[in-house]
Amino acid sequence: MFLKKLVVFCSCFIFFTLVAQQKEYELIVPNLENPWGFVFLPDNALLINEKSGKIIHFKNGVKTTIKNGPEIYLRGQGGLLDIALHPKYKENGWIYFTYASSIGEGRGGNTTLMRAKLKGDALVHKEVLYKAVPNSNRGQHFGSRIAFDAENHVYFSLGDRGNRAVNPQNLTKDGGKIYRLNDDGTIPKDNPFVTIANAKKAIYSYGHRNPQGLVMLPFTNEIWSHEHGPKGGDEINIIQKGKNYGWPIVSYGVNYNGTKFTDKTYMEGMERPIHYWTSSIAPSGMAFITSEVYGNWKGNLLVGSLKFQYLSRCILKRNQVYKEVKLLRGIGRVRAIEQGNDGYIYVGVENLGILKLLPDAKKK
CATH class of the missing domain: 2.120.10.30 (TolB, C-terminal domain)
Incomplete structure (x- = not known):
């Protein structure tokens, strides 16, 4: 009986953890292997570099x-x-x-x-x-x-x-x-x-x-x-x-x-x-938040972690990092970060794709 309750509890915990994480982002471009770099064209199409040599228009x-x-x-x-x-x-x-x-x-x-x-x-x-x-x-x-x-x-x-x-x-x-x-x-x-x-x-x-x-x-x-x-x-x-x-x-x-x-x-x-x-942390990818989309995050520096698989939000004071907040914990190896034409932050993650960081992540 105890084992059954434990299994139910663990299943619920995993489910709600995934649901909570899903609120942090929206997957925009799925099924990418290693999106080493990407940019937004003026018409909001994406050009994506796969490390293997393929350039993708999305x-x-x-x-x-x-x-x-x-x-x-x-x-x-x-x-x-x-x-x-x-x-x-x-x-x-x-x-x-x-x-x-x-x-x-x-x-x-x-x-x-x-x-x-x-x-x-x-x-x-x-x-x-x-x-x-x-x-x-x-x-x-x-x-x-x-x-x-x-x-x-x-x-x-x-x-x-x-x-x-x-x-x-x-x-x-x-x-x-x-x-x-x-x-x-x-x-x-x-x-x-x-x-x-x-x-x-x-x-x-x-x-x-x-x-x-x-x-x-x-x-x-x-x-x-x-x-x-x-x-x-x-x-x-x-x-x-x-x-x-x-x-x-x-x-x-x-x-x-x-x-x-x-x-x-x-x-x-x-x-x-x-x-x-x-x-x-094995850093890769880097972007400043310069839009108003994320409120008081404007001016924060974002750095990806390949090793620990999260997005680091670095809060700056006088050109010093005085605090770090970890976002998208366990998302995968964060390879590239860009701010889109719409002011949202987009993140390239190995073996996942490109995702959009949602304002709900501000609660983290």
Whole structure:
């Protein structure tokens, strides 16, 4: 009799837990494997990058595969990555992609930035704007997110490609950097290292591990980023021109086996993170709430957790995270976050799809 009551109780608990969670979101695009990045077109259709290489157009419940996408190098964390619209997309039609490509020097692949236009159900006028070199067979730390600033510069991130001893602190090497280009791929004349001999002229900041969050805060025009640490040491940073963010010389993390690779969390000349997690959450996706849809959440920062499978609502004071609230607990690996044309927040979750965060979530 006791066992029967226990089964009924557990069943009711699971049911009501699921019902409560359902009120937090509405599933908009189902049956996606790894929606690494997505954007809303002006007509509210979605363009979705599946890491496997497929670009999906979704509108009114209909999925269409976009033809003539980039040729990708699919290995480990590499594949088809982020997607972003030019701020003046309605005028010029440019769409920007990051992906792993095997073109060029060496075996394997490395992160690439491309722009193209959409004509019907195909990409046209494809232009590679930047290709990191050399290629590598390593499957980790490709980055890569895209953001634009108020002057229409395009920023994109590239992880250290698993070579922390060589890439992040070396201005002559790609990897472990955030880059800034003009929207046509040319180098801005005021980039910080354009006068440094042999430096990569596109570098804007360096000393990064694997940034998978990059967004402009429109209230201030600051570029914010987050990046994966190793075992602990995930960071949120405000990206400043020419600054060194320390990896791997300074870190709040340790090696995956628990041993230390540095005993320093700060050194003069290196930037401190505005926030860090010593138990790594494996952050991916990043968006500010700038609409009125969620009331006093306006101005909050959202960060996805791959490891713990939730959406973190970071409440900010004076550019510091003073409180975190966990939303969508147990939803799955949160990969991408965007604010839609309608002001709602949309979240890409691996092996689920894209969901809309509902205002009911404010009660959490």
